Amino acid sequence: NFGAPVIKEMVEEFNKTHPDIVVKEVYNPDMYPGLMQNLQAEVAAGNPPSLCMIGYNYIKYFAANFNYVSPQDVLDQYLPEDKDYLKNTFLDNVMSLAQVDGKQIGMPFCISAPIICYNPELFEKAGLDPAKGPETWDDIREYAKQITDKTGEYGFYMQEYADNWAVQGLLESNGANMLQDGKAAFATPEGIEAYQILADMVLTDKSGLHITADEGIQAFCNGKVGIACVSSAKIGTITQAAQFDVKGAEFPGFEGKEKRLPTGGNFIPITAQTPEEQKAAMEFLMFIMQPEWLSKWTLNTGYLPPRQDVAEDPNGLQAHIKDDVLLGVAFEEMQYLQPWAAYPGDMGTQAEQMFADTRDKILDGTETPETALKSAQDALNKMLEEQ
Incomplete structure (x- = not known):
């Protein structure tokens, strides 16, 4: 549900305490690609929303193609x-998540990291130690194959939304770069080697599952997958739906290499058109950025808060981070977070769809990782030259 109950609660409380303003929440399917598509449709129809959630990977695309007003301008x-x-509430590095070339496009709202969830019951049935999660991608492949061989269930699933977020962590942790010096640079031996691991689990070992994100996460919750690589934003959904006690581990690394994980989540730009609506939108943003609401949002979803004081408050998340294994894993991973690769101009949506198509070609077995990655890299670099 990605926090729908908390969003509704926020809106209801705000409307109750601000009788001169009415906020209406609108759900959009298909994650960030769906949000972008629906935003484009609403703007084209002359009915833009006052606020919207935009994935960090679309920030350059949004800034180049949509009308917005900087939150600092509204405050001033x-x-x-x-x-x-803004400067009294947020750390500079957090504010930079919602900036393009130093300009504040919106306010950072959600921060997520890719984490590992696993089923200790399937671990035990497969002869694995349920108290010890996988640490490297070699562990992932070994554990996944053992789970499939011993239990008949799938060993591993990596979330498959219409983007490249989780795969970016896989490739960059092995030394590849989604973007380097303004060019796509992921079709290197390191990038190909990393993607080959995923392909081998699906195509050779038959231990990896290749289906849509909602289906894959549901399969994990139903006990049909032993290990799942998902966004920390799905912690709430998974723990509420799972039919077992979910265990967690950090996103796996490669021996002797530094982990580099993409910062998931979203920022909220003000797209309201009139001064009155812009002021009201800013008031709502300041309301939901209060520690009370950010704590509820984090506990319901697994998204990390943009305000450091929320995590450090003994009456807020501090105790939960200590007690909640999955949430604790997500906070530990913040040290590895890097920007989610964002392509400029009109490329944002095209690039993410190309990555999703590339993933399907690789995991369907129609193209090798080397062929598919090189083809995608060439196509993206040609598009970048035309920008």
Whole structure:
């Protein structure tokens, strides 16, 4: 549900305490690609929303193609008593997540990291230690094959949304780069080697599952998959739906190499058109950025809060981080987080769809990782030259 209950609660409480403003929440399917597609449709129809959630990977595309107003401009013009709100509330590096070339496009709202969830019951049936999760990608492949061989269930699933987020962590942790010096640079021996592991689990070992994200996550919750690589934003959904006690581990690494994980999540730009709506939108943003609501949002979803004080508050998340294994894993991984690769201009949606298509070609067995990655890299670099 990606936090729908908390969103509804936030909106209801805001509307109750701000009788001169009415906020209406609108659900959009298919994650961030779906949000972008629906935003384009609403703008084309002359009915843009006042606020929207935009994945960090689409920030350059959004900034180049949509009308928005900087939150600092709204504060300066309509809420001067709160003009220092941003610098007093958020760390500089967090604010930079929602910037393009130093310009503040919106406010960072959600931060997520790719984590490992596993089923200790299937581990035990497969003869694995349920108290010890996988640490490397070699472990992942070994554990997955053992689970499939011993139990008949799938050993591994990596979330498959219409983007490249989780795969970026896999490739870059082995030394590849999604973007380097303004060019796509992932079809290197390191990138190909990393993707080959995923392909081998699906095609050779028959231990890897290749289906859509919702189906794959549901299969894990139903006990049909031993290990799942998912966004920490799915912690709430998975723990509520799983028919077993879910265990967690950090995103796997490669021997002797530094982990580099993409920062998932979203920022919220103000797309309201009138001064009155812009002021109201900023008031709502400041309301939901209060520690009380960010704590509820994190506990319901697994998204990490953009405010450091939320995690450090003994009356807030501090105790939960200590007690919640999966949430603790996500916070530990913050040290490895890197920007989610964002392509400029009109390339954002095209690039993500190309990555999704590339994944399907590799995991369907129609193309090798080397062929598919080189083809995608060449196509992206040609598009970059035309920007």
